[in-house]
Amino acid sequence: MPLYEKGDVRIHYEEVGSGFPLMVIPGGGLNSMVAGLANHPFNPMEEFNGEYRVIAADLRNANGGQSTGPLEVDRPWDAYTDDHIGLMDHLGHREFMVLGFCIGGPFIWNLLKRVGDRVVAAVLTQPSGFRPTMPDLFYQNNIKGWAPALCERRSDISMAQASAFLENMYRKNADFVFTVTRDFVRQCRTPILVLPDDVPAHPYAVAIESAHLAPNAQVSLYPWKANPEQIQLALRHIGTFLKANRRAAAATQPLAAAAQ
Numbered sequence: 001m002p003l004y005e006k007g008d009v010r011i012h013y014e015e016v017g018s019g020f021p022l023m024v025i026p027g028g029g030l031n032s033m034v035a036g037l038a039n040h041p042f043n044p045m046e047e048f049n050g051e052y053r054v055i056a057a058d059l060r061n062a063n064g065g066q067s068t069g070p071l072e073v074d075r076p077w078d079a080y081t082d083d084h085i086g087l088m089d090h091l092g093h094r095e096f097m098v099l100g101f102c103i104g105g106p107f108i109w110n111l112l113k114r115v116g117d118r119v120v121a122a123v124l125t126q127p128s129g130f131r132p133t134m135p136d137l138f139y140q141n142n143i144k145g146w147a148p149a150l151c152e153r154r155s156d157i158s159m160a161q162a163s164a165f166l167e168n169m170y171r172k173n174a175d176f177v178f179t180v181t182r183d184f185v186r187q188c189r190t191p192i193l194v195l196p197d198d199v200p201a202h203p204y205a206v207a208i209e210s211a212h213l214a215p216n217a218q219v220s221l222y223p224w225k226a227n228p229e230q231i232q233l234a235l236r237h238i239g240t241f242l243k244a245n246r247r248a249a250a251a252t253q254p255l256a257a258a259a260q
Contacts (some may be wrong), residue, residue: 001034001066004057004090009069011083013057017049020120020246021093023084024056027102027126029138029201030146032059041126041225044099047235052097052242057087063149071157076169077179081110088118095249097242099123102202110179112190119190121245123238126197126225129177129206137200138170177210185213191248192217193241195224195234 001012014034024044028036034056037043045054058065060083072079084107088096097120100108105127111119131137147162169178176182192214196207204222211217218241224234 001058004087006086006090009060009083009086010067011057011060011069011087012066013055013087014045015053015055015091016045017052017054019052021088021091021096022048022052022054022242023088023096023098024054025084025098025100025104025107026056026059027100027104028059028062029103029128030059030142031062031064032103033062033065034058035064040101041231042235048239048242051239055087055091055096057083059083061150061154063146071161071165073161073165073168076165077106077110077173078114080107081114084111085115094118095120097121097123097246099125099238100127101125103128105129105207106177106179109177109185112188113180113184116188116190120249121191121193121242123193123195123241124207124210125195126199126202127177127194127207127210128201129203129210130175131200131203131206134200135174136171139166141201142166142170176206182209182213185210186215188214189216190214191241191245193220193238194218195220195238196222197225198223 001014004011026032026036037045048054058067060067060069095118098108105124108122108124143166147159151157151159151162194207194211196204198204211219220234220237224230
């Protein structure tokens with residue numbers, strides 16, 4: 001896997017195919033890794049490399065991954081989004097599409113908040129969200145399943161720092177999709193495709209609410225991953241959605257150039 005470096009941050013990434021860039025954010029919470037895509041309902045690196053330049057990276061400080069960097073306690077979501085934006089800058093892509101699983105949902109909303117003019121279209125696949133009946137789910141999952149192994153291999157990070165990081169990430173933003181407000185979603189004009197799930201970390205209600213609020217949103221069939229045939233239908237929907245929005249972006253590029 002090639003390496004993108006910026007200061008103390010080292011991000012290992014993988015890219016396949018050619019064409020318009022499609023960033024993929026694997027699921028797995030804070031242990032999100034490219035290798036984990038093999039265990040997802042489908043692997044975008046395999047499904048879309050014939051039409052797009054598909055790019056995915058190990059999340060900074062994921063256990064089992066190869067990406068490392070400081071634990072930015074005061075800005076957890078934005079630190080990761082810095083890495084996503086920095087990687088696309090490093091690869092020379094001003095505009096791109098993005099497909100994210102699980103934690104990729106909040107990351108996509110943060111990308112849209114930070115660099116919405118660069119994201120042509122976004123696919124939120126089984127996105128994470130806040131479930132009022134399980135308000136501390138993400139903090140507890142990560143303080144047990146992410147923090148101990150991280151602190152064991154990184155002598156510069158303590159459990160107290162990891163706890164403060166998770167506190168700022170999940171307890172201080174304990175609502176909706178964690179990274180943006182409902183008002184932001186209402187005003188977001190970026191085309192969105194949502195593939196809902198309904199497990200504790202991926203609440204159906206939040207996925208559907210975000211789709212209802214976003215003015216240019218679509219929703220896939222549900223359930224979409226009950227069997228291989230339904231997954232293929234979902235992939236067909238994703239493929240059509242990406243292609244239509246890529247064409248729409250290409251059509252506006254000459255107009256933008258002429259205006260300049």
